[in-house]
Amino acid sequence: MNELFTLMKSELVLTGIIFLLLFIKIGKGVKNETLLPLAQVLLLANFVFGFVLNTEGRLFGDMFYTTHLIAFQKNILNLGVYLITLLCADWLRKTPHLAEFLLLMLSALLGMFFMISSANLLIFYLALELATIPVAAMANFDLDKKKSAEGAMKMILSSAFSSGILLFGISLIYGSTGSISLPEIQERLDGSTLQILAFIFFFTAFAFKLSMVPFHLWTADVYEGSPIAVTSFLSVISKGAVAFIFMTMLFRVFTPMKEVWQVMIIILSVLTMVVGNLFALRQQNIKRFLAFSSIAQVGFILLALSSDDFHMGSTAVIYFVLIYLFSNLAAFGVASVITERTGKENIDDYKGLYKTNPFMSWILALALFSLAGIPPTAGFFGKLFLITAGASGAAYWFILVAALNMIISLYYYLRVIRAVFMDKNDNPIEPLKLMAPVKLGMLLCGAGIVLAGLLSWIYDYIHSL
Amino acid sequence: MMEPGLYHILFISTALFFIGVFGFLTRRNLITMLMSIELILNSVNLNFIAFNKYVWPEKMDGLFFTIFIIAIAAAEAAVAIAIIINLYRNNQSIDVNNAEELKY
Numbered sequence: 406m407n408e409l410f411t412l413m414k415s416e417l418v419l420t421g422i423i424f425l426l427l428f429i430k431i432g433k434g435v436k437n438e439t440l441l442p443l444a445q446v447l448l449l450a451n452f453v454f455g456f457v458l459n460t461e462g463r464l465f466g467d468m469f470y471t472t473h474l475i476a477f478q479k480n481i482l483n484l485g486v487y488l489i490t491l492l493c494a495d496w497l498r499k500t501p502h503l504a505e506f507l508l509l510m511l512s513a514l515l516g517m518f519f520m521i522s523s524a525n526l527l528i529f530y531l532a533l534e535l536a537t538i539p540v541a542a543m544a545n546f547d548l549d550k551k552k553s554a555e556g557a558m559k560m561i562l563s564s565a566f567s568s569g570i571l572l573f574g575i576s577l578i579y580g581s582t583g584s585i586s587l588p589e590i591q592e593r594l595d596g597s598t599l600q601i602l603a604f605i606f607f608f609t610a611f612a613f614k615l616s617m618v619p620f621h622l623w624t625a626d627v628y629e630g631s632p633i634a635v636t637s638f639l640s641v642i643s644k645g646a647v648a649f650i651f652m653t654m655l656f657r658v659f660t661p662m663k664e665v666w667q668v669m670i671i672i673l674s675v676l677t678m679v680v681g682n683l684f685a686l687r688q689q690n691i692k693r694f695l696a697f698s699s700i701a702q703v704g705f706i707l708l709a710l711s712s713d714d715f716h717m718g719s720t721a722v723i724y725f726v727l728i729y730l731f732s733n734l735a736a737f738g739v740a741s742v743i744t745e746r747t748g749k750e751n752i753d754d755y756k757g758l759y760k761t762n763p764f765m766s767w768i769l770a771l772a773l774f775s776l777a778g779i780p781p782t783a784g785f786f787g788k789l790f791l792i793t794a795g796a797s798g799a800a801y802w803f804i805l806v807a808a809l810n811m812i813i814s815l816y817y818y819l820r821v822i823r824a825v826f827m828d829k830n831d832n833p834i835e836p837l838k839l840m841a842p843v844k845l846g847m848l849l850c851g852a853g854i855v856l857a858g859l860l861s862w863i864y865d866y867i868h869s870l
Numbered sequence: 871m872m873e874p875g876l877y878h879i880l881f882i883s884t885a886l887f888f889i890g891v892f893g894f895l896t897r898r899n900l901i902t903m904l905m906s907i908e909l910i911l912n913s914v915n916l917n918f919i920a921f922n923k924y925v926w927p928e929k930m931d932g933l934f935f936t937i938f939i940i941a942i943a944a945a946e947a948a949v950a951i952a953i954i955i956n957l958y959r960n961n962q963s964i965d966v967n968n969a970e971e972l973k974y
Contacts, residue, residue, distance in 0.1 A: 527935055534942050538949050545953050554957040555969045561950045562903060566894055568946075569910035572939060573887055576917035576932075583926040585935065626972040 412462050412471050415455055415479050416518050422447045423511050430504035437503045441494060444507050445842065448487040455480040467586055468525040474870040478649045478723060479518050485642045485730045486514055491846030492738030493634035495745040500632075506546060509539040510638060517646035521653075526575050526585040529650070530568070537564045537614075540643060544631040556630020563623040567613030574606030587658050594661040601665055608669060611654075614647045617673045617707065618680040621700050625684075628696035633744055636692055637737035640699045645726040648706055652722050656715040670711045671803055678704030678810040685817050690750050691740050694817070695733070698776060701814055702729060708807055709791040713798030720868045721794040725787040727863070728775065731853035732784055735772035738847055739765045746837050752821055757830030762837055766825050768847045775854045777818040778811055783858030790864070879920040886913035900954050900964040904947060911943045 410417065426444065429435055435443075459476040463469065490497065490507075497503055516535030523529040541564060545557035579585055581600050582593040594600055609620065616624040628636045655666055681701030688694040706725060712718030742765065744750055759766040775784030788811065796804050839847070857863055886909055893906030915936045922932030958964050 527931070527938060530935075531938060531942065534946065538946060541953065542949055545956055548956060549960070551960040552971050554953065554960045555971055557953045558900065558957050558969060559972075561946070561953050562894075562900075562907075565904075565907045565946050565950065566910070569890070569907055569914070572911065572914040573917070575935075576914050576921065579918065579932055579935070580921035580925060583929065585931045629972050 408462060409464065411458060411460050412464050413469070414458060415451070415476065415483070416515060416522075418451050418454060419511060419515050419518065422451060423508060423515065426504055426507055426511070430508070434504075437498050437500075440503055440507075441490065441497055442842075445487065445490050448483065448490060452480060452483045452487055455483055463524065467588070468528050469519070469522050470524045471522050472870075474719075474723075474867075475521055477867065477870055478521055481723070481727050481730060482514060482517055482642055482646055485645065485734065486510065486638070488730075488734050488738075488846050488849060489634055489637050489642075491842045491849070492734060493637065493741045494840055494842040494846075495742055496632060496634055499745075500546065502546070506543065506634075509543050513537075513539040513543075513638075514642065517642065520646060520650050523650075524587050526578070526587065526590075529587075530572065530575065533571075533614075534568065536643065536646065537568070540635070540639060543635045543638070544627060546632050546635065550630075552630040553632065554630075556627045559623045559630075560627045563613060567610045567620075570606050570613070571610030574603045574608075574610065577603030577606065587654075591658050591660065594659065596662055596665070601662065604659060604662055604665065605669075607654075608666065611647065611651045612673065615644060615651065615703050615706075616700055617703060618676040618700065621677070621680070624700060625693050625696040628699075629690060629692045633692065633737060633741040636695075637734055637741070640695065640737070641730050641733050644699065644703065645730060648703075648722060648726060652710060652719050655710060656719055660715075667711050667798065670707050671800075674704050674707035674711065675803065675806050676704075677701070677707060678807060682810055682813045682817075685814070688817075689752055691744075691752055691755070691821075692750060694752065694821070695736060695740070698814070698817070699733065701810065702733075702776070704810070705788060705791050705807065708795035708803075711798055711803075712794040714794065716868075717790075717797060718794045720864070721787075721790040723867050724864050725791055728783040728787040728854070728857050731850045731857060732772045732775035732782075735768050735847060735850035735854065736776070738843065738850065739769045739772070742837060742839065742843060743834060747834055749834065752824055754834065755821065756824045756828040757833035758825045761833050761835060764839070764844075765837070765847070768851050769825060770822050771851055771854050773818040773822055777815050779815075781855070781858070783854050783856075786858040786864070876920055876924040879916060879924075883913040883916035883920065886910075886916065898966045900957070900966060903966070904950055904954075908943065908947070911939055915939055 459473055461472045500506060513536050516532045519532035520529060520536055523532055541557055541561040544560050545553055547553035577599060582590050584590055612620040678701055681697050681704060685694055685697035688697060706722055709718045709721040775782035778784045778788040792804060792807060890906045890909030894903050897903050918932035918936045954964055961968060
């Protein structure tokens with residue numbers, strides 16, 4: 406009994422928070438001004454609690470397992486959700502259904518926790534659905550906006566379709582190995598044709614969720630249509646969680662089929678980087694621009710997944726997701742404030758932002774430099790480790806393509822920075838006074854972007870887990 | 871008269887799967903697209919049951935998986951239909967071709 410509480414502690418605490426919010430909602434009801442700080446404090450407490458009393462072990466007949474590394478991955482996701490509640494405070498305060506929004510967001514987070522910890526395909530499937538269905542409902546949260554409904558429709562249909570494909574793959578895996586438990590599957594995989602077919606279906610579903618090219622078409626539309634809090638949740642938390650479980654599946658479960666998936670990953674990675682970058686070049690809307698840039702970043706994550714050295718590859722991916730979380734959330738935070746206060750979403754509207762809002766401009770510049778991978782920021786180190794991990798396995802031409810893509814990406818990130826700092830504008834965005842939580846969130850993200858790169862013990866800590 | 875075996879059922883389920891994929895990709899009405907997804911999920915159910923009966927008769931995993939798939943499919947359809955109703959309120963149509971505000 407004791408084991409249940411220590412091994413499932415992050416899930417249980419999160420469930421507790423969900424129930425607390427639910428009771429507040431169905432009870433008397435609280436104003437948004439008090440509910441939001443309460444949720445922030447609870448999430449922060451959950452994040453701090455995630456670092457203590459971690460143990461390793463298995464539960465429920467090997468259906469659920471946890472290790473120190475998994476606990477750390479859960480902490481990263483938890484931190485991300487905490488930062489979102491800080492950064493998008495403007496929008497969250499105004500929304501008439503804040504309690505429902507928080508409930509949906511935390512349920513999706515709970516699904517991701519179970520997904521990362523799953524050691525059984527049944528639990529994995531249930532958790533994956535728990536992590537996607539609430540997000541589709543969240544995408545529809547601007548109820549009277551046409552765009553929001555359209556984005557949500559695209560999200561639910563493509564995710565339902567991809568989980569259908571995933572299930573077909575799982576059924577074939579079950580047919581050929583006779584088990585849905587991941588360690589048993591790993592023992593019984595022999596690379597027969599049926600298993601390769603099953604794996605391709607399985608892989609395709611992950612490609613949908615991670616928005617690899619050519620399965621990326623839903624991404625930009627959903628990102629543009631949804632409210633910006635949901636966009637940042639989708640682009641950082643959802644993507645990070647799926648990247649973690651995808652990594653576990655490849656490195657721990659489908660190891661006997663390494664020759665098959667390594668080639669698939671290399672091809673998709675090149676396609677993802679090139680197409681993501683080329684489409685990002687021509688975007689005018691800041692949300693769409695960040696959507697395509699996040700597609701390109703997924704290409705870089707795939708680079709490390711093609712690594713021969715599994716330990717190094719997984720460390721590089723987790724470290725990069727941590728940095729990507731800080732950088733992308735900072736960029737989305739700035740975009741969120743500007744969109745919510747002025748309704749402007751175009752990159753041209755950002756011209757002359759530095760004259761009126763120097764603090765936000767510096768945060769945005771830091772975030773974009775980090776996403777582009779320019780040295781003093783953490784993004785550089787993240788990319789460096791990804792490329793080093795990739796170089797241990799794959800062909801060198803592949804690394805060359807990745808390096809060239811980093812140069813292309815520099816062009817469009819710098820385009821935004823030029824608009825903010827150098828371009829003249831007759832009616833720039835007026836000086837905006839930031840709310841305290843938003844400012845705190847931006848400072849945390851900025852500190853994360855700088856420090857996660859300079860403090861080498863973070864990488865060493867992940868490597869030691 | 872031949873007894874139906876594993877291959878017959880696998881043939882049906884694979885055909886059902888690809889009919890679902892084809893329907894999802896060609897139909898323009900959102901409700902029909904949802905129905906196509908249900909076809910895909912049911913083909914998976916057939917697969918699980920067939921594998922359980924003919925290949926791994928001593929196990930129960932496939933049967934349990936089927937039950938869970940049916941439950942989750944209902945949840946998914948509920949959310950999807952709620953979203954479609956909201957789209958209809960905003961758009962006065964549930965044709966995919968009319969939902970074209972977000973592009974490129």
